[in-house]
Amino acid sequence: MALRLYDTASRAVRDFVPLVEGRVGVYVCGLTVQSEPHVGHVRSAVNFDVLRRWLTRQGYAVSFIRNVTDIDDKILTKAAEQDRPWFNLAYDMKRELDRAYDALHVLPPTYEPAATGHVPEMLELIALLVDRGHAYAAEDGSGDVYFDVRSWPSYGELTRQSVEDMEAAGDADPRGKRDPRDFALWKGRKDSEPLTASWPSPWGRGRPGWHVECSAMAGKYLGEAFDIHGGGVDLRFPHHENEQAQSRAAGHGFASYWMHNAWITTSGEKMSKSLGNSLLVPAVLERVRGIELRYYMVAAHYRSTVEFSFEALEEAASAFRRVEGFLDRVDAEPGELPAAFVEAMDDDLGTPAAVAVLHDAVREGNRLHDAGDADGAREAAGRVLAMLDVLGLSPRDPHWATGSGDEGLRDVVDALVRGLLDQRAHARADKDFAAADAIRDQIKAAGVEIEDTAQGPRWSVG
RNA sequence: GGUGGGUUGGCCGAGAGGCGAGGCAACGGACUGCAAAUCCGUGAACACGGGUUCGAAUCCCGUACCCACCUCCA
Numbered sequence: 001m002a003l004r005l006y007d008t009a010s011r012a013v014r015d016f017v018p019l020v021e022g023r024v025g026v027y028v029c030g031l032t033v034q035s036e037p038h039v040g041h042v043r044s045a046v047n048f049d050v051l052r053r054w055l056t057r058q059g060y061a062v063s064f065i066r067n068v069t070d071i072d073d074k075i076l077t078k079a080a081e082q083d084r085p086w087f088n089l090a091y092d093m094k095r096e097l098d099r100a101y102d103a104l105h106v107l108p109p110t111y112e113p114a115a116t117g118h119v120p121e122m123l124e125l126i127a128l129l130v131d132r133g134h135a136y137a138a139e140d141g142s143g144d145v146y147f148d149v150r151s152w153p154s155y156g157e158l159t160r161q162s163v164e165d166m167e168a169a170g171d172a173d174p175r176g177k178r179d180p181r182d183f184a185l186w187k188g189r190k191d192s193e194p195l196t197a198s199w200p201s202p203w204g205r206g207r208p209g210w211h212v213e214c215s216a217m218a219g220k221y222l223g224e225a226f227d228i229h230g231g232g233v234d235l236r237f238p239h240h241e242n243e244q245a246q247s248r249a250a251g252h253g254f255a256s257y258w259m260h261n262a263w264i265t266t267s268g269e270k271m272s273k274s275l276g277n278s279l280l281v282p283a284v285l286e287r288v289r290g291i292e293l294r295y296y297m298v299a300a301h302y303r304s305t306v307e308f309s310f311e312a313l314e315e316a317a318s319a320f321r322r323v324e325g326f327l328d329r330v331d332a333e334p335g336e337l338p339a340a341f342v343e344a345m346d347d348d349l350g351t352p353a354a355v356a357v358l359h360d361a362v363r364e365g366n367r368l369h370d371a372g373d374a375d376g377a378r379e380a381a382g383r384v385l386a387m388l389d390v391l392g393l394s395p396r397d398p399h400w401a402t403g404s405g406d407e408g409l410r411d412v413v414d415a416l417v418r419g420l421l422d423q424r425a426h427a428r429a430d431k432d433f434a435a436a437d438a439i440r441d442q443i444k445a446a447g448v449e450i451e452d453t454a455q456g457p458r459w460s461v462g
Numbered sequence: 463g464g465u466g467g468g469u470u471g472g473c474c475g476a477g478a479g480g481c482g483a484g485g486c487a488a489c490g491g492a493c494u495g496c497a498a499a500u501c502c503g504u505g506a507a508c509a510c511g512g513g514u515u516c517g518a519a520u521c522c523c524g525u526a527c528c529c530a531c532c533u534c535c536a
Contacts, residue, residue: 011466031536044536074534156465159531165464166532210534232536237465239535261536262467263529270530299485300475305468305529312474315486319474322485325499352476356484366500370493433495440497451499458499 003058005228006303006348008236008258009158013348018227019256024060025226026052027218027255029235030112032069033093034078037100038278039293039308040232040264040271046294047261047302047349048230049106049392054345057337057390065221066109067214068094071116071207076197086197087116100281103290104297105392105399113217115208119199121216122208125250126185126201134249135185138176143188143204147211147242149181152249158258159237183242184209211242218247218254225253233260234270262305264297271308279308291393291400292317298391299355303348319359323388324395326362327381328460329453330369334389335382341390351391358387417448417459424457 003016018024028048031041048066055062070090079086094114101108126145129135134151138144149155149163156162163181189198189205198205218226224247231240240258247254263270271278284293287310296316300306338361344353365380388394420439427435440450443459451458 008466029536032534034534038536041536047536072534159465161465161532233466234531234535237531238533263536265529268528270535296474303467304475307474309474312486315474318487319485322499329500350476353483356476359484363501367502370501428495431495437496444498449498452494452497453499 003054003346004348005257005259008260011160014257016227016257018060019225022059022061023063024055024228025063025222026055026065026228026230027214027222027226028064028066028109028229029214029231029239030066030068031097032072032074033090033097034072034074035093036278036280036282037093037097038271038280039284040278041097042100042104042106042281042293043264043297043306044230044232044261045101045106046104046297046392048259049104050298050302050351050390051228051230051259051349052107053390053392054349062110063222064109065218066112067217068097068112068114069210069213070094070114071197072210076193086194103281103285104294105290105397107392111221113221115213115217118213118217118220119208121220122212123186123201125212125216125219125246128250129185129246132249132251134246136178137203138188139178140176142176143186143201143206144176144184145186145203146177146182147185147246147249149179149183149245152245154248155245156241158241158244161237161241183211183238185212185246211239211246214239214243215247215250215252215254218243219252224251226255228257228259229255230259230261233262236260259302261302264306264308266308268307284313288313288317289400291395292320294391295320295393298351298393301350301352320393323358323362323384326365326369327384327395328458330365330377330381332378332381332385334385334394335379337386337390338383341387345390354387354391358384358391361387413448413461414459417443421450421457421459 004013005016006013026048028044030045031037045066048064052062052064071086075086075090079089082089126135129147130137130145133148135145135147138146156166163179166181185208186201186203187206187209188203189195189207193207195205198207218229229240229243236258244254265271266279288296293313296313297306299316299319338357341354341357344350344357347353361380361383365377365384368376368380385394385396389397394400420443424436424439427433427439443450448459448461451460
């Protein structure tokens with residue numbers, strides 16, 4: 001059974017066939033670094049990180065490109081409001097984003113191109129579009145260059161919209177557009193904008209429009225035609241539609257498959273910077289660990305809207321701790337992936353079904369462990385670890401280790417707790433259960449859980 | 463107005479014509495001095511109204527409500 005993916009363009013699950021056997025090129029729209037990342041942003045990154053890990057696991061050589069948009073209207077506006085250089089704002093937010101990705105164990109991409117580093121590539125593409133008659137310099141002398149939507153008959157094909165049915169773009173300033181739906185490839189510099197936010201071009205100083213950067217950078221790093229293009233659903237239109245139009249109008253094959261992840265909502269509404277209902281990643285990570293937040297995201301299908309709540313998040317954390325508890329009991333090396341897991345993942349990254357297989361293996365392993373079948377339990381643990389690796393959720397992964405100082409501290413705690421446990425053992429031997437329970441309560445009050453096993457008591461920080 | 467998605471048990475969240483996903487919570491049982499952890503079991507849901515079918519949560523028609531995109535947005 002081969003991998004099948006839902007392709008937004010054809011609105012169907014299709015067999016995945018790469019352009020070049022054994023290789024996959026993936027381009028994912030990253031963020032505009034204008035403010036701190038919220039959990040929704042990170043969901044997108046986690047979803048595509050799972051895709052990337054699965055492709056890799058299936059033996060593909062994956063080229064994974066995720067861009068950063070570090071120049072745009074919002075960045076300029078916000079930076080001006082905060083009275084600091086736009087590049088400082090973008091850079092700071094980029095670092096915040098990196099921290100959030102790291103906290104969720106989103107692997108670094110093959111390369112992470114930034115828009116400002118690719119102006120020459122964009123200008124080249126724009127010139128090509130002008131030559132081919134699909135773009136024109138604004139007639140009002142603003143220095144803008146627009147894509148001519150009417151010159152490209154298949155415009156709208158990605159989202160199945162016809163130009164006629166679109167609401168006339170409420171674009172505040174139609175400036176020199178021939179059609180209100182034409183979009184900017186290049187924006188002439190306005191006097192109000194800092195000189196540092198402009199680059200020389202054949203049409204005068206200016207800065208790139210939003211959509212060209214992705215076409216130019218995908219072309220540069222993945223080639224004129226590549227396999228998968230991803231992003232959030234809101235990017236379908238206009239961003240992805242425009243990307244595809246300008247790339248294909250330039251004669252490029254562009255993406256074979258389009259993948260879009262759904263929202264994390266709060267109170268039924270999309271989480272968004274503009275709505276101000278964002279849950280920032282650091283705030284959420286005060287409640288649960290990064291690995292637990294990642295589990296929460298992976299347990300839902302990437303195309304399903306997730307209604308965020310701390311209750312659901314805590315539930316997910318409990319579920320995940322069950323998995324961890326099993327691995328604490330049974331030591332093993334990663335083993336084979338169960339067929340049902342592979343099947344689930346091959347079916348458009350069916351992580352919910354895959355997670356169900358994971359829980360089945362945990363229950364099976366616990367059962368065997370209880371029954372004294374050490375080999376069987378170890379084998380189950382091997383399957384569990386293999387599955388967790390694919391999902392980026394393996395507690396054994398050094399990435400999740402909590403800092404270097406902890407090991408020494410753990411030994412200290414262990415010595416102290418052992419002393420108390422010895423006292424408790426004596427009390428229990430004397431059937432002085434009141435004293436024994438008092439010790440257990442005392443340990444628990446310090447945040448340490450006690451578990452009596454056949455091999456004696458174990459402690460863990462709950 | 464156009465386009466896309468949704469409504470599933472106490473909760474989260476899958477599935478997509480027959481075969482009770484999984485998790486969390488609850489309850490009962492096993493284990494335990496009592497717990498904790500673990501295991502076993504219980505609880506049989508699919509917005510509403512029609513229709514197709516031997517059989518529908520799943521297909522068709524209609525209705526209601528919700529969300530998203532068409533403007534910057536994961």
